Amino acid sequence: MTKLFWSFPWLELFFIVFCLITLVQLFYYGWFFRRLAFYSPPPKEHSQQHPVSVIICARDEAARLVTHLPGALVQTYPSTHEVIVVNHNSQDDTRFLLDEFKKTFKGLHVVNLEYEAIGIPGKKYPLSMGIKEARHEIVLLTDADCVPASEFWLQKMQDGYRDGIEVVLGYSPYKKGPGFLNKIIRFDTFHTALQYLSYALAGYPYMGVGRNLSYKKDLFFRNKGFSALNHVPGGDDDLFINKVAKKENTAIVVDPDTFTLSEPKKTFSEWYRQKARHYTTAKYYKPLHKFLLGLYSFSHLLFYPLLVVSLFYDWRISLILFGVRFLIQGFIYNRAMRRLGEEDLFPWWWLLDIWMFGYYLIFSSTVWKRPRKAWK
Template sequence: MVKNLPGILVQEYNAIHEIIVVNDNSTDESKYILDELKAAFPHIHHIELTQEAKLIAGKKFPLSMGIKSARYEYLLLTDADCVPASELWIQKMQAAYDDGIEIVLGYGAYHKKPGLLNKIIRFETFHTALQYFSYALAGMPYMGVGRNLSYKRDVFIRTKGFSSMNQIPGGDDDLFINKVARKNNTAVVIDPDAFTLSEPKQKWSDWMKQKNRHYSTSKYYKAKHKFWLGLYTFSFFWIYPLLAASIILFNWWLTLAVFGLRLLIQGIIYFNAMKKLNEKDLWPMYLLFDIWMFFYYILFFPALWKKPKKTWS
C-alpha cells in the first residue's frame, strides 16, 4: 500500500473526488500510515474494518462497505497491490462514460520482469483481456478485472451488489460484471495511460493457485458465455491433436498450409492487440504461447468443476 497508494493520490484530476481506502483487518502499520497521509491528502476517506463478516467470502464485504460509503456516483476500483500506469488514469477511465454507459472495463497489466514465468503470466493476462475486451466490443460483455474496473454506484445498489454471490470466495469483479453488464451499458478503455500495473507472482505454485481460484468462478457465468468460451477453449484443446492426426492420415502439405494460414491470421491479431496493450515484446514468442495454451487448458480444466475454496488467500 505504501508503495502504490501515492500513484493514486497524485492523479491529475481536478474534479471533486475522494479516495476510499478500506483497511480490512490488517495487522501491520497501515492504519497509522493512512492517518498520516490523510493529513496531507484530505480527500482520503479511510474505512477501518476490525471484524470479518461471517458467511461472506473474499473481498466482497470490504468492497461493499467502501462502495456504500462513497459520496459520488462514479466508482473506480483497484487493488492494494496495483499502481496506475500514469497520472492520467482517473481522467482516462472517467472519460469513457457517455449516455447510457454504466460500466467501464480497463486493463490490469503486470510489471515486466525477467524470467519465463513473468512472460507466461503477462501472456495469460493479455489473452484474457483480448477475450473480454473483444466480447464487450461485440456487444456481449461477460467479465472485468478488479485491478482496473469502474462502474456507477447506482448499478451496485440497484442490483443488490454481491448478495447473489456472497457464498463464492471470488467473483467480486468477473461475476458481478457478468450479472450487470449489457450490450449498451459497457465501454472499454485500452489507452496505456489508463492501465494499472501489479506485481506478478514469483513462484509457479503461487500462480497456479491463483489461476485455479480464478477459474473456479467461471462455472457461474451465464449459459451463453460459458458456451462461447467453452467452444473457444475446445478449439485450443483439439488443434494440435487434430494437426498431428491430419498430417499422418491426410494430406500433410495441405494440413500444414491450413495451419500456417491460421498462424498468420492469429499472428496479425496478436501483434496489433499486443501493441495496443503494451505487450508487444511477447509477440516473437506467440507460436510458443500457442502451443503452451494447449497444455494450459489441460492444466486448469479441472478447476472448472471443483468446488471453490472458502478462503481467498
C-alpha cells in the same frame, strides 16, 4: 468387433474434425478478436469530468500500500474525487500507515472494518462497504498491489462514460521482468483481456478485472450489490459484471495511461493458486458466455494434437490450414499486443500459443474444485 474398430477410417475422421476446429478458431479471430486489434475509441462530442470515488480494499497490505497508494493519491484530475481505502481487519501496520497518509492527502478516506461478515467469504463485504461510503456516483476500483501507469488514469478511465454507459472495463497488465514465467503470466493476462475486451466490443460483455474496473454506484445498488453472489468466495469483479453488463451499458478504455500495473507471482505454484482461485467462478457465468468461452478453449486445446494426426492423412491441406490460422492469428496478436502495450511478447507468441495446450490441461480441473474462502 476389434476388426470393425481398426477398419474405421479414424485418420479421415480426425482430419475432418481438425478442419472444423480450425474454422472455429478462425471464426473467433475474425469475429471477436479483430475488434480489439482494430479498436479505435468513439469520438466524444463533449468531454465531461465526473466526480469519482476510487476504492481500494486492503488486508495486511502495509508493505504494498506504502509504495502503490501514492499513485492513486496524486492523480491529475481537476474535478471532485476521493480515494477510499477499506482496511479489512488488518493485523499489520496498515491502519497506522493510512493515518500517516491522511495527514498529507486530504482526499483520502479510510474505512476501518474490524470484524468479518459471517457467511460472506472473499472481498465482497469490504468492497460493498467501500461503495456504500462512496460520495460519488462513479466508482473506480483497483487493488492494493496495483499502481496506475500514469497520473491520468482516473481522468481517462472516467472519460469512458457517455450517455447510457454504466460500466467501463480497463486493462491491468503485470510488470515486465526476466524469465519465461513472467512471459507466461503476462501472455495469460493479455489472452484473457483479448477475450473479455473483444467480447464487450462485440456486444457480449462477460467479465471485468477488479484491478481496473469502473461502474456506477446506482447500478450496484439497483442490482442489490453482491447479494446473489455472497455464497461464492470470488466473483466480486467478473461475476458481478457478468450479471449487470450489457451491450448498451458497457464500454472499454485501453489507453496506455489507464493501465494499472501489478507485480506478477515469482513461482509457478503461487501463480497456479492464484489462477485456480479465479477459475472457480467461471461455472457461474451465463450459459451463452460459458458456451462461447468453452468452445474457444476446447478448439484451442484440440488444435495442435489434431494437427499432428492430420499430417498423416493429408499433410498439404493440413499445413495450408495451419498456415492460414498462423498468419491470421499472428496478425491479430501483433495489433492487439501493441494496443495493450505487450509488444515484447510478440516474438514469443507462437511458442506461448503452443504452451496453451498444456495450460488448458493443467487448469481444467480447477473449474470444479471447491474454492478457498479467503480473498487474499
